[in-house]
Every structure is written in structure tokens, then in C-alpha cells.
Amino acid sequence: MITANARAVFSPEGPFQPTTIERRELQPHDVLIEIKYAGICHSDIHTARGEWGPVQYPLVPGHEIAGIVRQVGSAVTKYAVGDRVGVGCMVDSCGECENCRKGEEQYCLNGHTGTYAAIDRYGQYTQGGYSTHIVVTEDFVVRIPDSIELDVAAPLLCAGITTYSPLRHWGAAPGKKVAVVGFGGLGHMAVKIAHAMGAEVTVLSQTLKKKEDGLRLGADHYYATSDPQTFEKLAGTFDLIVNTVSAQIDINAYLSLLALDGTLVNVGAPAEPLPVQVFSLIPHRRSFAGSMIGGIRETQEMLDFCAEHSITPEIEVISANQIDEAWERVLASDVRYRFVIDISTMGKE
Numbered sequence: 001m002i003t004a005n006a007r008a009v010f011s012p013e014g015p016f017q018p019t020t021i022e023r024r025e026l027q028p029h030d031v032l033i034e035i036k037y038a039g040i041c042h043s044d045i046h047t048a049r050g051e052w053g054p055v056q057y058p059l060v061p062g063h064e065i066a067g068i069v070r071q072v073g074s075a076v077t078k079y080a081v082g083d084r085v086g087v088g089c090m091v092d093s094c095g096e097c098e099n100c101r102k103g104e105e106q107y108c109l110n111g112h113t114g115t116y117a118a119i120d121r122y123g124q125y126t127q128g129g130y131s132t133h134i135v136v137t138e139d140f141v142v143r144i145p146d147s148i149e150l151d152v153a154a155p156l157l158c159a160g161i162t163t164y165s166p167l168r169h170w171g172a173a174p175g176k177k178v179a180v181v182g183f184g185g186l187g188h189m190a191v192k193i194a195h196a197m198g199a200e201v202t203v204l205s206q207t208l209k210k211k212e213d214g215l216r217l218g219a220d221h222y223y224a225t226s227d228p229q230t231f232e233k234l235a236g237t238f239d240l241i242v243n244t245v246s247a248q249i250d251i252n253a254y255l256s257l258l259a260l261d262g263t264l265v266n267v268g269a270p271a272e273p274l275p276v277q278v279f280s281l282i283p284h285r286r287s288f289a290g291s292m293i294g295g296i297r298e299t300q301e302m303l304d305f306c307a308e309h310s311i312t313p314e315i316e317v318i319s320a321n322q323i324d325e326a327w328e329r330v331l332a333s334d335v336r337y338r339f340v341i342d343i344s345t346m347g348k349e
Helices: 042-048 150-157 159-169 185-196 211-216 228-233 251-255 296-308 320-331
Strands: 002-009 016-023 030-039 065-072 084-087 090-092 133-137 177-181 200-205 221-224 238-243 258-266 287-290 315-318 338-342
Touching (some): 002 133, 016 133, 016 320, 030 084, 030 150, 042 320, 065 133, 084 150, 090 133, 150 159, 150 185, 150 296, 150 338, 159 185, 159 238, 177 185, 185 200, 185 211, 185 296, 200 211, 211 221, 221 228, 238 251, 251 258
Parallel strands (some): 177 200, 177 238, 200 221, 258 287, 315 338
Antiparallel strands (some): 002 016, 030 065, 030 133, 030 338
């Protein structure tokens, strides 16, 4: 077994504590990655605090992983020692179902294996990227383009692909009007990517306090949803709305902003149900949809797209000793716009 230093929570209340975890010995198609940076995602908090269901403790979160290949299995063909690579929200799938064969492993009919808080094919409980090393089968590793630094690459493995996938699927392009609900870790990436795709981009945020950033990062318009006139003014406007908020909102009010054949897609995942009135949909043939991350092929496509268009997240790099503080700041929306852990600080108490 391979020993890695890590930070784990031992209960839903935390706090993080230094620990060591065991990674499996390399199988023929496995890659050993030395993790350099790991992004902090709101999903880490939801999962670790049991808000999406019971989990096993201790838990090492983290599914925005960027690092360097340090060892490869005997049958690995895609990567070599020294390669710059990333790992996102999943580390395996059945590989045999219809969705897997289509390259949509995130929708594996037998359930994909999450990077943490899941049971892998070897019967082990997966632990994530708040650690110094991880072992992953080569088919679930992606290559980070040379033009993207590893610290800013990490959030692309969740925030980047989570927003790129629906924008691509629902056709964000020149002539399309796209709204992004929420302007945080996911929202600011959605704005950058939709802008690069050529769409007319509007941010719908609770207040205007981040308006300057929104316009600087690619938004054409920025509105406060706390102003009731916003919903009156923008009724029937958008071809696509991407909701990045992981909290209760009046979803019917946002559905009213869709144009004919428009779609509102949720990528934020609140713990509570979002009640939808059918008459918010029937007029104008509107759709309410959901989207997860992308498959491995699409994740690589996203990385290459971001490299081509010089798209990187806005980050704040922290040490391993600052994770608890960072989590509290995420919950308070006090981050612009993604925390990234410098894993070289792991083990330095």
C-alpha cells in the first residue's frame, strides 16, 4: 500500500485533522499522482456534513485535483512519469453500460465511483484530493495543457466541467442569450465559458456587489434578483439559464425568464426540493433540466477549450491549515472565486 498525508474530517461537524491514508498498490492500468493542488468545492461541504446522505468517517474530500504522474502500472499507455494531469469528480465506472460506451461515464447506469465517499471496485472507501497522493485508473485521468498552471487547473476539474457541459449541450453560441444564476465558484466559470462560446451573457445575482467583476470576466449584463423589477424586465428573455446556486430559490420566477423553447438547467444541488409549478413550463414550451459533470472525453475537451481561450478560474491559494476557515468563508460567500489548497503544505502542522 502507498501511504499519503491527508486532511480529514472525523464527524459532520469537523474540524479537519492531519492523518494518513492508504492508497492501493498500482494495478496494471493505474497511475500514481502526486497531488500539487486541490480545489475546494461546495459539494465537499455538503458531503462531509452529511447533507446529501450518510457518509463514512474519517473522510478526505476533494475532487478538483491537479498534479504530476509519479508512477504508472505495467499496462498504462496514456501517461508517463512526469506528465501534468488532473482528476475530477469520479475515478471509475462500469465501462460497459450504454452511457459509459457513449463516453458519458458520469451517468453510468450502474453508478460511477466518486473520487471520495464511494466504494470502489476493490471494495475500498475512496478518499479525495485533500491529500498528497492518489491512485487512479488511467481512463479517469485527464491531461492538463502546458499553458494552464496547476493551481488554476484544479477547479476546472469540477467547476469548469460542471458549467462547460450544459453550455455545450444546450448550445451556448453566438445569437444565444444565456443567463447565469449566482456568481460564485461555478457562476464565474459559467460566465467566462459562455462568453468564450460567443453567447450574450447575463448574470443574475442576489445583489450588485460583484457587478464589476462580472462585467470584467465576460458578462454583458448584470442584474440583482433582490430587485423585483428584474423579473419583470427580463421576462421571456433567455434561451438558456444555468442555475449554479446550491440553495432554495423561487425556481418558478426564474422559469418565467425563459424565451420560447428555453431551458433552465440546474447544476447547483440544494439539499431541499425545488417545487415547480407546471404552468411555469407549459407557456412558451419551457424546459427545466439538470446536469452533472461531463464525461472524461468532454472533460479533456473542456481543458483544451480553456487552454485555447485562456480561461482560468479566479483563485485564492491557501495552506492545509486554512481549510476550516476556507469552508466557513465558502458558506458565507466570502471567496472570489475558488479556494485552492497548496498540497505542499500538507503535513506541516
